[in-house]
Amino acid sequence: MENILTLNNLTKKFGALTAVKDLSFTIKKGNVYGILGPNGSGKSTTLGIVLNVVNSTSGEFIWFDGNTSTHDALKKVGAIIERPNFYPYMTAAQNLKLVCQIKGVDSSKIEEKLEVVGLLDRKDSKFRTFSLGMKQRLAIASALLNDPEILILDEPTNGLDPQGIHQIREIIKKIASQGTTILLASHLLDEVEKVCSHVVIIRKGVKLYSGPVDEMNASYGFFELKSDQKSALTEWLSKHNDFKNFKEEDGKIIAFLAHELDAESLNRQLFKEGIVLTHLVKRKESLEEQFLQLTNNLN
Structure with missing residues (x-):
């Protein structure tokens, strides 16, 4: 072209x-x-x-x-x-x-x-x-x-x-x-x-x-997560390259995916580490959410 x-x-x-x-x-x-x-x-x-x-x-x-x-x-x-x-x-x-x-x-x-x-x-x-x-x-x-x-x-x-x-x-x-x-x-x-x-x-x-x-608009989405072992969960997320970043919002941890990962696989991996989730929802990012992520990441 x-x-x-x-x-x-x-x-x-x-x-x-x-x-x-x-x-x-x-x-x-x-x-x-x-x-x-x-x-x-x-x-x-x-x-x-x-x-x-x-x-x-x-x-x-x-x-x-x-x-x-x-x-x-x-x-x-x-x-x-x-x-x-x-x-x-x-x-x-x-x-x-x-x-x-x-x-x-x-x-x-x-x-x-x-x-x-x-x-x-x-x-x-x-x-x-x-x-x-x-x-x-x-x-x-x-x-x-x-x-x-x-x-x-x-x-x-x-x-x-x-x-x-x-x-x-x-x-x-x-x-x-x-x-x-x-x-x-x-x-x-x-x-x-x-x-x-x-x-x-x-x-x-x-x-x-x-x-x-x-x-x-074709992002991998994000997980909404809750656990009574919050510090263990955040430490685990920070070490895994399946996630590009995460944040806390309204008592939940929002973890943005860098690769495709389904909820069952995530739950199984965390359970093996002894981390039990009390809340697990996978969502797609809207274009607005991605735009805000991009523009807010630059100080």
Whole structure:
């Protein structure tokens, strides 16, 4: 599959603050990628670097095959990294016509792109009459005017009501289904889970996970355990590589699996060691639980 964008050990420092640290990942054609992380994790800085509005401190990024200059590559990119900014007294169509003139693209695409974002019936309405969700949809139409190979969106549903959020997500899926690669930054796990095929999780500028969303969801699960011999149980867990970590929560020990292990096998092993369980339940981790584990493990 063709590479669209590759980051190699990208780092950005603002004085003593390291906003992005040795970040590496590759975006391949035809997928929807989410950069997921808490606010302040370096998502927007990363997008700013690849869009040439922020200079990196070290590392590199390569657009497409590496033989295209960043200036030329960005002609094949559509991006929204700030709040939509159009002329309030001009109509949707007039604003998009102005964007076409600035980008040097044919204005014949305007109605087609308004149709994609569900605003064709409002093409002659002034921008100032638009809701926040409609303004965001018009911004997406604007970013699509040059038929980009990749669409980059920074927190595309920020500040929207539930209906607006749903509309933007449906539009993202529709654009992706037509073959456009999408890269979006979000702090919303729900957003990434619903619209993305791949995810890069970062916190404090450091990559914690990169890969398909469904692979992240394919964990081995965890056990909820109770025993009157708690110290013996925790000591046993700490020595066994079947478990990646464990914690105490609401009087139970939550033990996260590093490998597949069924409840019967665990019970038998512990019984041999003289440890009797009073509670044993195996559960699957949700994507949210895995995300919280990843982001909380980094101090």
